[in-house]
Amino acid sequence: MRVALCVKRDVFGLLALRCVLPFLQGCALRIFCSVKTRPNEEVVRELSLLKVLERDFPMDVLLPLAPPGEVPAEWEELTDLAPTGGAARLLDFAPDLVLSLRFSLIFKRELIARIPQGIINVHPGALPGYRGLYAPFWQALAKEPEFGCTVHFVDAGIDTGPVIGEARVRRDPARSLFWHTAQLYRGGAEIAGAAAAGIRSGQRPKATPQPPGGRYFRLPGPADFAALAETGFALVTPADYLDCLREILVPGPAAIRGAAA
Numbered sequence: 001m002r003v004a005l006c007v008k009r010d011v012f013g014l015l016a017l018r019c020v021l022p023f024l025q026g027c028a029l030r031i032f033c034s035v036k037t038r039p040n041e042e043v044v045r046e047l048s049l050l051k052v053l054e055r056d057f058p059m060d061v062l063l064p065l066a067p068p069g070e071v072p073a074e075w076e077e078l079t080d081l082a083p084t085g086g087a088a089r090l091l092d093f094a095p096d097l098v099l100s101l102r103f104s105l106i107f108k109r110e111l112i113a114r115i116p117q118g119i120i121n122v123h124p125g126a127l128p129g130y131r132g133l134y135a136p137f138w139q140a141l142a143k144e145p146e147f148g149c150t151v152h153f154v155d156a157g158i159d160t161g162p163v164i165g166e167a168r169v170r171r172d173p174a175r176s177l178f179w180h181t182a183q184l185y186r187g188g189a190e191i192a193g194a195a196a197a198g199i200r201s202g203q204r205p206k207a208t209p210q211p212p213g214g215r216y217f218r219l220p221g222p223a224d225f226a227a228l229a230e231t232g233f234a235l236v237t238p239a240d241y242l243d244c245l246r247e248i249l250v251p252g253p254a255a256i257r258g259a260a261a
Contacts, residue, residue: 001117001200002028004095006103009033009075010055014063014248015182016101016122016189023193027200030093032086033075034104038219046225046235053178053236058245066249078105087111097199099192100154102185109156117199119154122188124181126150126166128214131159136181138217141228146170147180149188151195153207158216162207165191177228178236182244 003024007013013033021029041047078086086105090098097117100107107119125135126148139147147169155161167187169180195205220228228235 001097001196002030002093002095003196004090004093004098005029005031006078006090006098006100006105007031007033007075008055008102008104009035009059009077010102011058011244011248012054012181012185013102015244016185018248019186019189020099020101020193020196023190023197027196030095031075032078032090035077035079036104040219040221044219044222044225046222047219050236053241058248062245062249081105081108081111083110097196099196101189101192106158107154112154112156117204120164120192120195121152121154121159121161122185122192123150123152123159124184124188125159125217127152127159127163128210128212130217131214132217133219135217136177136184137220137224137228140171140177140180140233141220141224141231143231144171147184149184151188151191152210160210160214162209164195164205164207167191173233176234176237176240178244179240182240182247 005017005020007017017031037051041051076089078089081087081090087108087110090111091114095115098107098115098119100119100121102122102124112119123131123135125131125139126144127150130138130148136147149167149169150159151164151166152159153161153164167184167190169183169187172180198205225235
C-alpha cells in the first residue's frame with residue numbers, strides 16, 4: 001500500500017510521524033509538508049513565539065544536528081494544493097491512502113475523490129464542537145476537563161467528515177498547553193496509524209457521521225491569549241518544551257529512517 005503522509009514541518013508534525021510510522025511497516029511512504037505561515041503569526045506576540053518554538057528553532061537549528069537517519073531524509077514541501085501545483089505533485093506518488101497528521105492546507109473535493117482509500121485527518125480538537133484552527137487553545141480557554149483529538153475521514157467540508165475515533169487527554173493544570181497539544185497528536189496519530197494498518201489488511205475502519213451543529217474557531221488574538229493567562233493555564237513551560245525536544249531528538253523508530261527516501 002502506498003501512503004502519503006501530510007504533516008507540518010514542526011515539532012508536533014515530527015512527533016506525529018514518529019507515532020504513526022510503526023503502524024506502516026512495509027508500506028511505500030512519502031512525506032509531504034506544508035510550510036504555510038499565516039499573517040497573524042508575524043504580528044501576534046504569542047503566535048510569533050510559538051512559531052519560533054514549534055518550527056524555526058527545532059527544525060532549522062536543532063534537527064540538522066541530529067544523527068543521520070533520525071529524521072526524515074526528505075520533506076517534500078507543498079505551498080498549495082492547486083490542481084496543477086501541490087495536488088499534482090501529491091497525485092504523482094499515486095497514494096492509496098493519505099494521512100493528514102498536522103497539515104495546513106485544505107483538501108479539495110476533486111483531490112479527495114482521487115485517493116482510493118480516502119484521506120484520514122488527525123484534528124487536535126473534539127468534533128464537532130472544536131472545528132478549525134488551534135483547537136487545543138480553545139479547549140483550554142473553555143476549561144474543558146478533557147481535551148479531545150478526533151481522527152476522521154476528510155470530506156468536502158472543514159473538519160466535518162465521519163469520525164473514526166477520538167483520543168482524550170485529561171486536563172492537567174500542572175502542565176502547559178504545549179504539553180497537552182503534544183499528547184493530543186500522539187494519541188490521534190496512533191489511532192490514525194491503527195486505521196491505516198486495518199485498511200492495509202482489508203479491514204476498513206468503521207466511521208460515524210458527526211452530529212449536527214458544531215463551531216468553527218479561528219486563530220486566537222492578543223485578547224484571547226490574555227484571557228487564557230488569567231486562568232493560570234501556561235502556554236508553554238521550559239520543562240514541557242525540553243521534554244518534547246528530547247522526545248523528537250532521541251533515536252526514533254526504525255521506520256523513520258529513510259521513510260521518504
